[in-house]
Amino acid sequence: MVTTAESAAHKSQQQSRVLIVGNYCHDVLIQNNAVKAVSLGGAASFISNVFNGLSVSCNLVSKVGEDFKYTVSYTPIVIPTLKTTVFHSYFDPGLHGNDHQDRILKRVCACDPIRPSDLPDTRFKYGMGVGVGGEILPETLERMIEICDVVFADIQALIRVFDSVDGTVKLVKLEETGFYPLLPRIGVLKASSEEAVFMDVEEVRKWCCVVVTNGKHGCKVYWKDGELGISPFLANQDDPTGAGDSFFGGFVAGLVQGLAVPDAALLGNLFGSLSVEQVGLPKFDTRLLQRVKDEVQRRKMQCLLHEKSDDELKFLRPVGHEQFHTFLVAARLITPCSIEEHQWNSPSSTMEMEQTAVPHYTKQPKLLANPMYEEPIQRVE
Ligand SMILES: Nc1ncnc2c1ncn2[C@@H]1O[C@H](COP(=O)(O)OP(=O)(O)O)[C@@H](O)[C@H]1O
Numbered sequence: 001m002v003t004t005a006e007s008a009a010h011k012s013q014q015q016s017r018v019l020i021v022g023n024y025c026h027d028v029l030i031q032n033n034a035v036k037a038v039s040l041g042g043a044a045s046f047i048s049n050v051f052n053g054l055s056v057s058c059n060l061v062s063k064v065g066e067d068f069k070y071t072v073s074y075t076p077i078v079i080p081t082l083k084t085t086v087f088h089s090y091f092d093p094g095l096h097g098n099d100h101q102d103r104i105l106k107r108v109c110a111c112d113p114i115r116p117s118d119l120p121d122t123r124f125k126y127g128m129g130v131g132v133g134g135e136i137l138p139e140t141l142e143r144m145i146e147i148c149d150v151v152f153a154d155i156q157a158l159i160r161v162f163d164s165v166d167g168t169v170k171l172v173k174l175e176e177t178g179f180y181p182l183l184p185r186i187g188v189l190k191a192s193s194e195e196a197v198f199m200d201v202e203e204v205r206k207w208c209c210v211v212v213t214n215g216k217h218g219c220k221v222y223w224k225d226g227e228l229g230i231s232p233f234l235a236n237q238d239d240p241t242g243a244g245d246s247f248f249g250g251f252v253a254g255l256v257q258g259l260a261v262p263d264a265a266l267l268g269n270l271f272g273s274l275s276v277e278q279v280g281l282p283k284f285d286t287r288l289l290q291r292v293k294d295e296v297q298r299r300k301m302q303c304l305l306h307e308k309s310d311d312e313l314k315f316l317r318p319v320g321h322e323q324f325h326t327f328l329v330a331a332r333l334i335t336p337c338s339i340e341e342h343q344w345n346s347p348s349s350t351m352e353m354e355q356t357a358v359p360h361y362t363k364q365p366k367l368l369a370n371p372m373y374e375e376p377i378q379r380v381e
């Protein structure tokens, strides 16, 4: 029998298992010189959104300015003298269909970096270094490595540089950054296919697991002794913003809950695919979430019966992986109408927005409110 004290101790251990580090930001989506939507952004917000959906608790360290305009589940550090990080995302419909190469990102405002002294003084099982605007310093990542058993890093936190005039995001080679020597102490490095060309995957996989996401094609996991492609989910893409972040949230949530790497990557693909179907921070259908949570528990037990290894990260495709995919495909089919019932309402907007034709955002010509965050995501078509 579990006593109240044991249960409380277990709960507090659970509560402090994951540390997410990265700034929240304000995202402005622009197309044809017109603002199409403004919303809460930053990898930390997309990842914690997935964690909340899957009931995975975490600690989150983020910095914002006095102008931060969202109510969030994990209170950020407010720097009264600075403004919140702002990204302008420009979408060019002409070049490569709906792929991410169409997006040009500009960091038009940068909040304070997150320093080692901003991190909690406690230990965590998992840490996620997920900066977007250069806020994670090499010494911050090093401190994370010291206080977390396993660190997951998004390469976008490590290789982004910002044009000194207009803030356009450019990428530099990973080996030219101060993060490179830390790679052997990282558990997993996540990159999009666009970012992966800025590292030598064959070299880096000798030190840590590398996960490369590839939009509608799913993702590929590379480790020292092998590699595995993970199947995608069919999605009706409306806005690619946050797909990589939501993927990372689903992936790490899966690992935290005891899934093997291939199953966790499948969960990542699921949340990446759900994310692109909505503008800004996605709202997940509660019935879908319940089904996924139940299935993850079932899957975990099923794999425990087959798995013999005690390794931290289990890379081989577990028995029943394809059935897990089939289940998630079926669970995903329940979403569309149930979300629209309660989500596509129209709170009044205070933002002035120009109206033009929007090739990428063609599905729901309404404003979007996410109950988790008080401010509506504003969108105009
Ligand atoms: N159009 C899409 N259809 C289905 N899944 C998608 C789509 N776009 C993204 N995803 C999912 O989200 C993940 C991350 O997307 P990707 O575009 O590779 O990352 P990023 O947002 O960092 O550029 C993909 O690996 C995939 O699982």
Ligand SMILES: O=P([O-])([O-])O[C@@H]1[C@@H](O)[C@H](O)[C@@H](O)[C@H](O)[C@@H]1O
Pocket: 025, 026, 027, 040, 041, 042, 043, 044, 046, 087, 105, 132, 156, 240, 241, 242, 243, 244, 245, 246
């Ligand atoms: O779309 P994605 O690459 O997963 O992640 C995005 C970042 O690249 C971008 O800088 C930020 O403004 C978005 O809110 C989101 O975090």
